Amino acid sequence: MKIKGILEGGKIVVSDKKGMHSLHGKGFGELKKEKLILCPVEGAFLVWKKRLEVSCEGEKLDFLSLYNLACSMDNKFSSKYEVFVDLKERGYRVKCEENCFRICLKNTGKECPVFVYEEREDFLMKDILGFIEDSKGEIALALVDEDMEVTYYIISRIHPEGTEKREFEKIKGRMIDNFVYVENKKIFEEGFFGVPFASGVILAPIEALYLGEKGFLEISRNGKAVSMEEIFEMFENLSTERYRIYRDLRDKGLVVRTGFKFGSLFRVYKGNPHSKHSDYLMDVIEKNFKSTWSEVSGKIRLARSVKKTYVFAVAEPEKIEYISFSRFLP
Numbered sequence: 001m002k003i004k005g006i007l008e009g010g011k012i013v014v015s016d017k018k019g020m021h022s023l024h025g026k027g028f029g030e031l032k033k034e035k036l037i038l039c040p041v042e043g044a045f046l047v048w049k050k051r052l053e054v055s056c057e058g059e060k061l062d063f064l065s066l067y068n069l070a071c072s073m074d075n076k077f078s079s080k081y082e083v084f085v086d087l088k089e090r091g092y093r094v095k096c097e098e099n100c101f102r103i104c105l106k107n108t109g110k111e112c113p114v115f116v117y118e119e120r121e122d123f124l125m126k127d128i129l130g131f132i133e134d135s136k137g138e139i140a141l142a143l144v145d146e147d148m149e150v151t152y153y154i155i156s157r158i159h160p161e162g163t164e165k166r167e168f169e170k171i172k173g174r175m176i177d178n179f180v181y182v183e184n185k186k187i188f189e190e191g192f193f194g195v196p197f198a199s200g201v202i203l204a205p206i207e208a209l210y211l212g213e214k215g216f217l218e219i220s221r222n223g224k225a226v227s228m229e230e231i232f233e234m235f236e237n238l239s240t241e242r243y244r245i246y247r248d249l250r251d252k253g254l255v256v257r258t259g260f261k262f263g264s265l266f267r268v269y270k271g272n273p274h275s276k277h278s279d280y281l282m283d284v285i286e287k288n289f290k291s292t293w294s295e296v297s298g299k300i301r302l303a304r305s306v307k308k309t310y311v312f313a314v315a316e317p318e319k320i321e322y323i324s325f326s327r328f329l330p
Helices: 017-025 040-048 063-073 077-089 125-135 205-213 228-234 240-251 293-306
Strands: 003-008 013-014 030-032 035-038 052-057 059-061 100-104 111-118 121-123 139-144 152-160 171-176 179-182 194-199 200-203 219-221 255-259 266-269 282-285 290-293 309-315 320-327
Touching: 003 017, 003 040, 013 052, 017 030, 017 035, 017 111, 017 240, 030 125, 035 205, 040 063, 040 077, 059 063, 063 077, 077 100, 077 111, 077 139, 077 152, 111 125, 121 125, 121 266, 121 293, 125 139, 125 152, 125 309, 179 219, 200 205, 200 320, 205 219, 205 228, 205 290, 219 228, 240 255, 240 266, 240 282, 240 309, 240 320, 282 293, 293 309, 293 320
Parallel strands: 003 052, 111 139, 171 219, 282 309
Antiparallel strands: 003 013, 013 035, 030 035, 052 059, 100 111, 121 290, 139 152, 152 320, 171 179, 179 200, 194 200, 255 266, 266 282, 309 320
């Protein structure tokens, strides 16, 4: 005999004691005042599985009727339902919350919220940061595309650290076009700055600025010393936020090179770049950054294909947040 429920106020209420305890024991719904309250996705799933019979205003609802009614109440219901069914079929107990699902990850046993997005929705970094802050840990996103297929991402705040904190004796460099040339090759061989050029090393503007600010480099142009303020003025395309992130990463012992060939701003190494591949592909953004999920998804997929982690460096006035994005199979 099927368990019976009534659709009331956007929820499905089960009053039968035996039925409600049976369902709750299997991870469905929330017990309140001797009743079991099911969210619409749980109700639709149980109706589909022929374990529940739902009525509304005295009329019995079949699966499609309940599904369509739920879609009229929530324009993301179809995507939420696909994610719920997918997680259940993967063996998860799925708890419905107001704006997400909650599962325990199989690989870690940690509880994790799962937020549902649709392919055509905007990617808003401030929303992601809010989810991470509220959950106080990593979160999962379930992205539903137009073929109703689900792709999962794990997103977390990370604190990157490297092993390449170095100090150097002050060296001299001179401006050549938009670069700085130095004769001392140690800056490349031991500090991993610049690239070999002629008999010395040529430094990118961002590297020259960092080394100058740290007191390791004295720069001249036409035989005259150049101040840090003048260097910033000369390198007009060097944004303040880009340099701020670069400096923070270098101060943490990480080696930072251009990520152009991977379609990102930086590629970042935890250790010696002459003996290992980079660990992160990174872009610098602000908290209000907006993009499309197709663009972000492409960056995450590319990073995974070359065995790196994709990271957004979020530059806020008072702090820098590093947020990693990785695909995963639940």
